[in-house]
Amino acid sequence: MFKIIKKKQLNSAVTLMEIEAPYIAKKAKAGQFIIFRVDEHGERIPLTIADSDAERGTVTIIYQAVGRSTIMLSQMNEGDSILDFVGPLGTATHLDGYKKVCVVGGGVGNAIAYPSAKALFNNGAEVDVIAGFRSKDIVILEDEFKAVCSHLYITTDDGTYGEKGFVTNKLQSLIDAGNQYDLVIAIGPIPMMKFVSKVTEPYGIKTLVSLNPIMIDGTGMCGGCRVTVGGEIKFACVDGPDFDGHQVDYDELMKRNSFYKEREHCDVDTCRMLNAKPE
Amino acid sequence: MKNMSQYKVEMPVQDPLVRNKNFEEVALGYTPEMAMEEAARCLGCKHRPCVEGCPVSVQIPDFIARVAEGDFAGAYRVIRQTNALPAVCGRVCPQESQCESRCVRGIKGEPVAIGRLERFVADWARENLTGEEVPPVFNGHRVAVIGAGPAGLTCAGELAKLGYGVTIFEALHTPGGVLSYGIPEFRLPKYIVAKEVEGLQKLGVEIRTNMVIGRVESVDELMDEGYEAVFIGSGAGLPSFMGIEGEALSGVYSANEYLTRVNLMKAYREGYDTPIRRSRSTIVVGGGNVAMDAARCAKRLGAEVTVVYRRSEEEMPARREEIHHAKEEKVQFRLLCNPVRILDDGNGNVRAVECIEMQLGEPDASGRRRPEPVAGSEFLIEADTVIMALGTSPNPLLHRTTPGITVNRRGCIIANEATMATEKAGVYAGGDAVTGAATVILAMGAGKTAAASIHEYLSQK
Ligand SMILES: Cc1cc2nc3c(=O)[nH]c(=O)nc-3n(C[C@H](O)[C@H](O)[C@H](O)COP(=O)(O)OP(=O)(O)OC[C@H]3O[C@@H](n4cnc5c(N)ncnc54)[C@H](O)[C@@H]3O)c2cc1C
Ligand SMILES: Cc1cc2nc3c(=O)[nH]c(=O)nc-3n(C[C@H](O)[C@H](O)[C@H](O)COP(=O)(O)OP(=O)(O)OC[C@H]3O[C@@H](n4cnc5c(N)ncnc54)[C@H](O)[C@@H]3O)c2cc1C
Ligand code: SF4
Ligand code: SF4
Ligand code: FES
Ligand SMILES: [Mg+2]
Numbered sequence: 001m002f003k004i005i006k007k008k009q010l011n012s013a014v015t016l017m018e019i020e021a022p023y024i025a026k027k028a029k030a031g032q033f034i035i036f037r038v039d040e041h042g043e044r045i046p047l048t049i050a051d052s053d054a055e056r057g058t059v060t061i062i063y064q065a066v067g068r069s070t071i072m073l074s075q076m077n078e079g080d081s082i083l084d085f086v087g088p089l090g091t092a093t094h095l096d097g098y099k100k101v102c103v104v105g106g107g108v109g110n111a112i113a114y115p116s117a118k119a120l121f122n123n124g125a126e127v128d129v130i131a132g133f134r135s136k137d138i139v140i141l142e143d144e145f146k147a148v149c150s151h152l153y154i155t156t157d158d159g160t161y162g163e164k165g166f167v168t169n170k171l172q173s174l175i176d177a178g179n180q181y182d183l184v185i186a187i188g189p190i191p192m193m194k195f196v197s198k199v200t201e202p203y204g205i206k207t208l209v210s211l212n213p214i215m216i217d218g219t220g221m222c223g224g225c226r227v228t229v230g231g232e233i234k235f236a237c238v239d240g241p242d243f244d245g246h247q248v249d250y251d252e253l254m255k256r257n258s259f260y261k262e263r264e265h266c267d268v269d270t271c272r273m274l275n276a277k278p279e
Numbered sequence: 280m281k282n283m284s285q286y287k288v289e290m291p292v293q294d295p296l297v298r299n300k301n302f303e304e305v306a307l308g309y310t311p312e313m314a315m316e317e318a319a320r321c322l323g324c325k326h327r328p329c330v331e332g333c334p335v336s337v338q339i340p341d342f343i344a345r346v347a348e349g350d351f352a353g354a355y356r357v358i359r360q361t362n363a364l365p366a367v368c369g370r371v372c373p374q375e376s377q378c379e380s381r382c383v384r385g386i387k388g389e390p391v392a393i394g395r396l397e398r399f400v401a402d403w404a405r406e407n408l409t410g411e412e413v414p415p416v417f418n419g420h421r422v423a424v425i426g427a428g429p430a431g432l433t434c435a436g437e438l439a440k441l442g443y444g445v446t447i448f449e450a451l452h453t454p455g456g457v458l459s460y461g462i463p464e465f466r467l468p469k470y471i472v473a474k475e476v477e478g479l480q481k482l483g484v485e486i487r488t489n490m491v492i493g494r495v496e497s498v499d500e501l502m503d504e505g506y507e508a509v510f511i512g513s514g515a516g517l518p519s520f521m522g523i524e525g526e527a528l529s530g531v532y533s534a535n536e537y538l539t540r541v542n543l544m545k546a547y548r549e550g551y552d553t554p555i556r557r558s559r560s561t562i563v564v565g566g567g568n569v570a571m572d573a574a575r576c577a578k579r580l581g582a583e584v585t586v587v588y589r590r591s592e593e594e595m596p597a598r599r600e601e602i603h604h605a606k607e608e609k610v611q612f613r614l615l616c617n618p619v620r621i622l623d624d625g626n627g628n629v630r631a632v633e634c635i636e637m638q639l640g641e642p643d644a645s646g647r648r649r650p651e652p653v654a655g656s657e658f659l660i661e662a663d664t665v666i667m668a669l670g671t672s673p674n675p676l677l678h679r680t681t682p683g684i685t686v687n688r689r690g691c692i693i694a695n696e697a698t699m700a701t702e703k704a705g706v707y708a709g710g711d712a713v714t715g716a717a718t719v720i721l722a723m724g725a726g727k728t729a730a731a732s733i734h735e736y737l738s739q740k
Contacts, residue, residue: 044544
């Protein structure tokens with residue numbers, strides 16, 4: 001069992017939790033993820049390691065409650081335990097040797113981008129962050145980002161906070177203003193990653209995206225997480241989750257990700273989390 | 280008195296058209312009377328040909344003689360001397376190519392039903408013998424086992440009996456390996472696997488699930504922590520795809536994914552959260568046990584199922600019994616047929632599979648006649664789900680993160696066949712990780728050999 005040490009609501013849908021998992025905490029690197037299972041009946045669900053503390057033996061996850069399993073997790077409290085928590089999975093993001101980087105996050109993707117920004121900053125890189133949100137009430141990690149970057153640009157779709165507009169507009173204007181990035185990291189909804197990659201492609205700026213296909217085991221055993229990158233099949237759980245943004249087949253990923261959507265959403269009303277409270 | 284019937288005593292099974300809608304066990308097992316009647320068919324041959332057909336040398340005539348006398352506890356003791364998982368092997372061993380293939384009764388008529396008898400004895404023992412295993416005295420040496428499949432479980436059990444402190448590190452949340460995530464409930468009920476695992480724990484074996492070695496800790500780190508030897512039994516779990524057009528469409532599964540959703544995650548049961556496609560029409564590509572299991576699961580989930588295999592039935596590597604059961608359950612077979620591409624319904628889902636007819640040409644390297652496409656024979660089979668059961672290979676994670684270990688061209692860990700020692704001192708490997716996808720009993724045999732070698736190595740150290 002893995003104990004929830006801390007729980008913090010970052011906005012109405014996004015929760016931060018620190019989980020006691022000393023072995024994982026010792027090894028976790030930016031770009032890696034865990035898979036959790038709430039209880040015996042639960043799914044195996046991947047979440048990025050947002051932070052870790054080897055000394056305290058804790059791993060931080062930040063997630064958006066979007067469906068059954070993430071909603072169940074978000075209803076648990078400090079002191080409760082979840083049944084399974086396995087990691088660190090995936091290949092760590094390679095972050096050495098960059099001088100100037102732009103990290104672009106969209107929505108909860110900002111939580112996934114944060115550890116990379118932090119690691120780059122600690123490696124001595126100049127880091128610009130563009131954090132995009134739909135509107136002011138869902139802005140997360142503002143202070144955390146400020147501590148690990150040279151410039152933080154917040155954008156909102158509706159203009160209620162920061163600059164109005166999309167992250168792609170901001171990135172374009174930063175490039176136009178003469179910023180020479182040797183790496184762009186883009187993490188967020190699939191269309192956002194696709195369009196950020198489109199912005200950087202003409203300039204030949206290396207662009208890393210973090211893909212979120214449906215996973216089960218996370219060890220390369222099921223092939224359910226396969227994505228097409230540069231015309232080749234890759235297993236995101238072992239070969240990724242980071243890939244060259246200019247090579248990814250985003251449309252295919254988007255279709256594969258919606259495979260179980262209908263099923264899960266139509267029976268979410270009768271979801272057992274509403275009836276049973278996990279102990 | 281010998282029973283000279285040419286036929287095995289039938290084992291009761293669930294009616295095919297009932298069982299193809301549930302996940303309960305297909306074969307119901309012998310009653311004591313049936314077992315004794317079948318045991319009386321064994322001639323107790325002095326030269327024991329059947330024993331040679333068994334990779335772990337179960338003393339077949341001896342245990343069967345005790346069954347014939349009604350001494351089931353005695354029979355169990357005989358089996359357990361060489362086989363740690365008889366309830367599993369009696370159910371899943373390919374007996375027709377192992378023990379039973381050598382039985383003299385098979386020359387004229389059917390061989391003695393060795394597998395069914397082994398299963399009977401093991402099941403009887405589980406229900407009737409309570410003898411608590413007393414953990415042996417710890418001998419001061421610790422050994423790490425990676426992977427809780429048949430190879431790892433067997434190796435751990437053997438070492439624990441010798442007094443070693445054994446810890447098994449398993450990547451998934453449940454031990455058992457393929458026995459848990461691959462082979463379905465209706466062929467191998469999971470309580471049987473759980474019971475075997477419990478037995479190991481009573482022997483003092485510690486099982487740590489959710490530990491992916493190579494990520495959370497490396498083999499070298501385990502050795503630094505005081506494990507004096509390591510056994511790698513990580514299996515061959517990496518699925519293959521055909522590389523044809525349309526394989527990335529939604530509705531195309533590897534058999535591993537499909538079976539993991541169904542067996543490990545229990546997607547077929549009410550109250551479990553993992554989703555699975557309830558398809559109308561499923562095509563399973565392949566001809567091994569894995570293909571049969573996937574097909575029969577899909578059937579039970581309500582689909583029309585067609586197995587597409589590029590050679591003929593004779594070449595199918597699956598156990599005969601599984602093919603027979605699948606047919607009884609109304610799984611369709613399209614033999615000498617191979618998919619060439621998978622068609623899109625316009626929304627990224629599978630609509631149909633284009634196949635081509637095959638004919639058998641000259642024998643290839645494996646000795647089997649090579650299937651060749653018949654030009655112009657393409658045709659469509661409508662389907663909304665395709666399951667690829669094309670074979671698996673070892674996962675590269677361990678050898679990539681363990682300096683000193685070598686692999687062959689097929690990614691299998693290189694180990695000495697007689698000792699299972701790898702090229703790295705103190706590290707042993709066995710089972711599918713070394714042979715590529717094979718059988719439960721061969722994996723167990725390798726685990727046992729490795730345990731003996733580890734014992735020798737640590738005794739001399
Ligand atoms: C490597 C990786 C890292 C991730 N990191 C984060 C993170 O840090 N924070 C965060 O909020 N989300 C993260 N996600 C996404 C998160 O895993 C999904 O939102 C979650 O699985 C949804 O499950 P659900 O049952 O709550 O919702 P559902 O309604 O079941 O799913 C919503 C959507 O999530 C996807 N999904 C469903 N099941 C799975 C599954 N087993 N594996 C992967 N995706 C699935 C599908 O696209 C689905 O349409 C990550 C995904 C991956 C692959
Ligand atoms: C669907 C299916 C049906 C089959 N039917 C039959 C049958 O009827 N009869 C028969 O004899 N054989 C059958 N087989 C083959 C048989 O199951 C295998 O040969 C056997 O299980 C191999 O045993 P193993 O211990 O080597 O590996 P596995 O059973 O594969 O176990 C390996 C274990 O190691 C774990 N692992 C892997 N990597 C790591 C890591 N890095 N760290 C920690 N743990 C790790 C895995 O999660 C797994 O639990 C079947 C196989 C399949 C897939
Ligand atoms: S272990 Fe397998 S091969 Fe050996 S006797 Fe039993 S069924 Fe036959
Ligand atoms: S070969 Fe057949 S008849 Fe002879 S001892 Fe073995 S099981 Fe009995
Ligand atoms: S999640 Fe199963 S192979 Fe990646
Ligand atoms: Mg879900």
